Amino acid sequence: MPYHHGDLRQAIIETAWQIISDSGIEGLTMREIATRIGVSRNAFYRHFTNKELLLAALAEEGFQSLFMHLKEVAAQLPPDSLARLQESCVAYILHAVNHPVHYRVMFDSSLSNRKIYESLYETARQNLDLLMNLITDCQKNQLIRPGDPKELAQIHWSLLHGLSMLYIDNQFIAMGCAPIAELANSAVGALIEGVATDDKTIL
Amino acid sequence: MPYHHGDLRQAIIETAWQIISDSGIEGLTMREIATRIGVSRNAFYRHFTNKELLLAALAEEGFQSLFMHLKEVAAQLPPDSLARLQESCVAYILHAVNHPVHYRVMFDSSLSNRKIYESLYETARQNLDLLMNLITDCQKNQLIRPGDPKELAQIHWSLLHGLSMLYIDNQFIAMGCAPIAELANSAVGALIEGVATDDKTIL
DNA sequence: ACCTGAACACCGTTCAAGT
DNA sequence: ACCTGAACACCGTTCAAGT
Numbered sequence: 001m002p003y004h005h006g007d008l009r010q011a012i013i014e015t016a017w018q019i020i021s022d023s024g025i026e027g028l029t030m031r032e033i034a035t036r037i038g039v040s041r042n043a044f045y046r047h048f049t050n051k052e053l054l055l056a057a058l059a060e061e062g063f064q065s066l067f068m069h070l071k072e073v074a075a076q077l078p079p080d081s082l083a084r085l086q087e088s089c090v091a092y093i094l095h096a097v098n099h100p101v102h103y104r105v106m107f108d109s110s111l112s113n114r115k116i117y118e119s120l121y122e123t124a125r126q127n128l129d130l131l132m133n134l135i136t137d138c139q140k141n142q143l144i145r146p147g148d149p150k151e152l153a154q155i156h157w158s159l160l161h162g163l164s165m166l167y168i169d170n171q172f173i174a175m176g177c178a179p180i181a182e183l184a185n186s187a188v189g190a191l192i193e194g195v196a197t198d199d200k201t202i203l
Numbered sequence: 204m205p206y207h208h209g210d211l212r213q214a215i216i217e218t219a220w221q222i223i224s225d226s227g228i229e230g231l232t233m234r235e236i237a238t239r240i241g242v243s244r245n246a247f248y249r250h251f252t253n254k255e256l257l258l259a260a261l262a263e264e265g266f267q268s269l270f271m272h273l274k275e276v277a278a279q280l281p282p283d284s285l286a287r288l289q290e291s292c293v294a295y296i297l298h299a300v301n302h303p304v305h306y307r308v309m310f311d312s313s314l315s316n317r318k319i320y321e322s323l324y325e326t327a328r329q330n331l332d333l334l335m336n337l338i339t340d341c342q343k344n345q346l347i348r349p350g351d352p353k354e355l356a357q358i359h360w361s362l363l364h365g366l367s368m369l370y371i372d373n374q375f376i377a378m379g380c381a382p383i384a385e386l387a388n389s390a391v392g393a394l395i396e397g398v399a400t401d402d403k404t405i406l
Numbered sequence: 407a408c409c410t411g412a413a414c415a416c417c418g419t420t421c422a423a424g425t
Numbered sequence: 426a427c428c429t430g431a432a433c434a435c436c437g438t439t440c441a442a443g444t
Contacts (some may be wrong), residue, residue, distance in 0.1 A: 004408070026313060030437060040409055042439075047407095051437065097337055109307060110229060111374040113222070121377060140245060151381055154391040155366070162365025163358070169315040175331070187358040196399025207427070233418060243428055245420075250426095254418065 004039050005174075009047040009064050015056060021101050025108060055108060056117045060150055062102035063123045069095045070130055081137040082144070082196070086188055088134055092127075093184040096164035103168055107161075130151055144195050152195060159191050207242050213251040214240050219261060224304050228258075228311060258311060259320045265305035266326040272298045273333055284340040285347070285399070289391055291337055292363055295330075296387040306371055310364075315354035331356055347398050355398060362394050 004011070015036050021027050030051060034041045048054045073091040091185045096103040106124070111117065132153040138144035144152070166172060167180060177183055205226045207214070218239050222231050233254060237244045276294040280287045299306040309327070314320065335356040341347035347355070369375060370383060380386055 008407080024312075029435090031435090041437095042410095043408060045438075102313060103396075107368075107372065108312075109372060110226075113373075124374075125378070143255065149373060150378065151389065152387065153373065154369075154375060154386065155362075155393055158365035158369055158390060159358075159362045159394070160410095161369055162361035162363065164370065165310075166357075166361055168366055169310065169312065171315075171327075172357060175328070177357060178351075183354065183357065186354065187361060188404065190358055190397040191362070191394050194395065195391040211426080232416090234416090243430095244418095245429095246427060248419075 004037065006044065008037070008039065008043060011029065012047060012054065013057060013061070016054060017101070020056040022107065025105060052110065055105065056111055056120050058102075059106045059108065059111055060120045060123045062099070062106040062118070065099070065102065065129060066092070066095055066106075067123070067126045067130065070127065076132075081134065081141050085138055085144075086192055088131070088187075089156060089188040089192075090181070090184045092103060092131075092160045092188075093167075094181065095140040096160075096162050097167050097180050103164060107165065108126075128157055131135075131156055142197055144192075145197050155195075156191065159187060161185055207240065207246065211240070211242065211246060215247060215250060216258065216260060216264065219257060220304070223261075223308065228308060239327065255313065258308065259314055259323050261305075262309045262311065262314055263300070263320075263323045263326045265309040266323070266330060268302070268305065269295070269298055269309075270326070270329045270333065273330065277333075284344050285395065288337040288341055288347075288390075289382050289395055291334070292359060292391040292395075293384070293387045295334075295363045296367050296370075296391075297384065299363075300370050300383050303371040306367060310368065331360060336357055345400055347395075357392065358398075362390060366390050 012033055015033050016028060019032055019036070024165070030044050031041060034044060044054075070088055070091055074084065074088055077087050097110075111120070132149050135144060135149045135152050135156070139146060139149065163184060167177075167183075172183075178186075209325045218236050219231060222235055222239070231254075233247050234244060237247060238272055247257075251260070255394055273291055273294055277287065280290050314323070335352050338347060338355050338359070342349060342352065366387060370380075370386075375386075382390075
């Protein structure tokens with residue numbers, strides 16, 4: 001077996017994504033990673049001290065890619081801050097359901113001691129901060145009622161996360177559901193209507 | 204080793220809950236179940252054909268217990284249908300975060316081929332139907348705007364599930380959050396405000 | 407920074423044979 | 426409806442020794 005002589009760390013990460021796409025998180029094994037790359041089993045441990053830290057790195061990539069996407073979307077949105085909030089929320093859901101493998105890893109329960117992974121936490125946190133800024137903008141323009149923006153962000157995040165996760169986990173399919181873009185739009189629209197000031201409503 | 208001579212199936216389920224409480228879902232192993240009960244390793248397979256079916260049975264117990272709880276709560280609520288919806292939604296979240304072990308098993312991703320498990324699906328579905336009936340009642344009294352009640356139920360469920368799951372997974376603690384009862388109340392209140400008809404608002 | 411080869415303590419699951 | 430005892434094909438991880 002020849003030396004790998006490349007960016008093995010990156011090769012591990014990319015191969016891991018492929019395996020998870022093929023066989024789910026449960027199908028991800030160190031041995032399979034090594035085999036696919038063509039490297040010895042313990043080469044892995046030069047780059048990650050254990051499997052959990054690899055999963056943390058994958059999750060972090062997922063949060064980073066979501067963040068990049070949300071920023072790109074925001075750059076193309078109109079200046080109206082209520083519309084920006086609405087569309088960004090919808091974009092979150094669509095990105096999640098379009099990248100179900102990433103999203104599942106991001107919220108895998110084996111990482112729920114999240115505080116331990118400083119870097120992962122900060123990357124994840126960017127997304128919530130983005131949401132919070134959108135909400136603060138709306139409040140400045142008196143389009144959303146006053147109140148702790150952090151709590152409002154947590155409430156919005158809950159809706160986005162719940163809808164994304166239930167959809168990814170196929171919880172809606174047996175009972176049937178509207179196309180995800182429509183469902184996302186009405187869900188977000190309903191919540192924003194609820195927090196909007198009385199003199200301004202969306203839709 | 205003596206015969207077990209009891210309801211081994213029930214003993215397996217109860218022991219499984221204990222192990223998961225102690226060590227998480229990942230810590231649940233057939234071998235540990237057998238050891239704790241004091242039964243041979245393959246006795247298990249007389250009652251469950253594999254580990255996944257045990258997890259499905261556990262998840263079903265979780266959905267059943269949530270359903271019983273929601274019905275008990277509903278029995279003590281005032282007749283006002285908007286208040287009943289609000290309080291039932293809050294009760295869902297509080298039950299979830301008060302039984303995090305159960306809730307995590309209920310939505311464990313290894314069971315997300317949910318349709319396969321007929322019985323599990325139907326038990327889970329009861330909860331959504333309960334939510335849907337509460338919404339239909341509100342619509343009949345013209346407290347909530349018209350529209351597909353199934354979709355409205357999916358939207359509500361998304362908020363409840365997202366808030367419960369993020370809280371259970373400790374996603375809020377690093378940034379701090381209001382007491383869960385308050386957070387649940389304002390989250391549900393905001394969404395209901397959004398779907399309420401204009402001439403009637405809660406809070 | 408990789409390699410080989412072997413090993414350890416674990417898994418879920420199955421089998422043959424008993425009571 | 427359980428038991429024993431052994432086995433199979435897997436895991437994550439580690440170690441000693443090489444290049």
